[in-house]
Every structure is written in structure tokens, then in C-alpha cells.
Amino acid sequence: MSELSRIGVAIDSDLLEKFDRLIASRGYTNRSEAFRDLIREELVQKTWERPDSNVVGTVTLVYDHHVRLLNEKLTDLQHSHFHHILSTLHVHLDHDNCLEVLVVKGKAGVVKKIADALISTKGVKHGRLTLTSTGAGL
Numbered sequence: 096m097s098e099l100s101r102i103g104v105a106i107d108s109d110l111l112e113k114f115d116r117l118i119a120s121r122g123y124t125n126r127s128e129a130f131r132d133l134i135r136e137e138l139v140q141k142t143w144e145r146p147d148s149n150v151v152g153t154v155t156l157v158y159d160h161h162v163r164l165l166n167e168k169l170t171d172l173q174h175s176h177f178h179h180i181l182s183t184l185h186v187h188l189d190h191d192n193c194l195e196v197l198v199v200k201g202k203a204g205v206v207k208k209i210a211d212a213l214i215s216t217k218g219v220k221h222g223r224l225t226l227t228s229t230g231a232g233l
């Protein structure tokens with residue numbers, strides 16, 4: 096970790112009150128950590144916008160495994176991108192529905208395309224890509 100800098104921030108009292116309520120509801124015990132997390136969140140978001148930046152994330156899929164050939168299509172897609180899919184978790188939610196969580200890693204542009212292909216596959220009821228940082232440089 097680099098050297099610690101102290102800064103003073105002028106902020107409207109009403110806004111600060113709202114901020115304090117928000118961070119308290121999220122479990123922060125001090126403002127400094129909340130500010131640091133907000134800044135990191137913005138930096139991570141900025142990283143995702145560059146297609147060549149390295150990211151890690153998860154793709155969450157919910158689908159009905161009775162849909163014809165859906166399992167095969169999703170598996171084929173995953174095998175086509177095995178370099179970028181590090182791990183998968185499959186949960187049988189009920190008689191019909193499956194939840195799959197894929198851990199993905201690679202260039203932001205590639206990871207987004209893989210996620211789009213999986214999520215847009217016919218029969219997938221809901222899907223979401225959650226990108227985060229590799230942690231390097233944060």
C-alpha cells in the first residue's frame with residue numbers, strides 16, 4: 096500500500112447526512128472506508144469501458160433445462176471459450192430451473208461478448224454479467 100494522504104472535503108450538510116445514513120445502512124463504520132470504496136468503484140467501472148483491459152467477473156444464468164438443446168448449446172459455448180471461463184457452478188433450483196454461475200477472466204471486450212452470447216441464448220430466462228477488478232493496481 097502507498098503512503099496515506101489526508102484530504103479535506105467541503106460538502107453540503109444535507110448531502111453529508113444522507114451519505115452517512117447510506118453508508119451506515121451498508122455497514123460502514125467510518126466515512127474514510129466508504130469514500131475509498133466509492134473511488135475504487137469508479138476506477139473499476141472506468142476499466143471495464145476499455146475493451147483491452149484485464150477484468151474478472153461472473154456470468155449468472157437462470158434457465159429451464161427442459162428447453163430443447165439448451166444445455167448442449169450453453170456447454171458448447173463454454174467449451175469454445177474455455178480459456179476465459181475459469182470455473183462453473185451449477186445449482187438445480189427446482190424441478191425445471193437451473194442456476195449457473197461462471198467465473199470469467201480476460202480482456203473486457205472478449206468477456207462481454209462471451210457473456211452476451213450466453214445470456215442471449217434462447218431459453219435463458221435471466222442472465223447478468225458482473226465485472227470486477229483483478230485487484231492489481233487498486
Ligand code: NI
Nearest residue numbers: 160186187193
Ligand atoms: Ni440443473
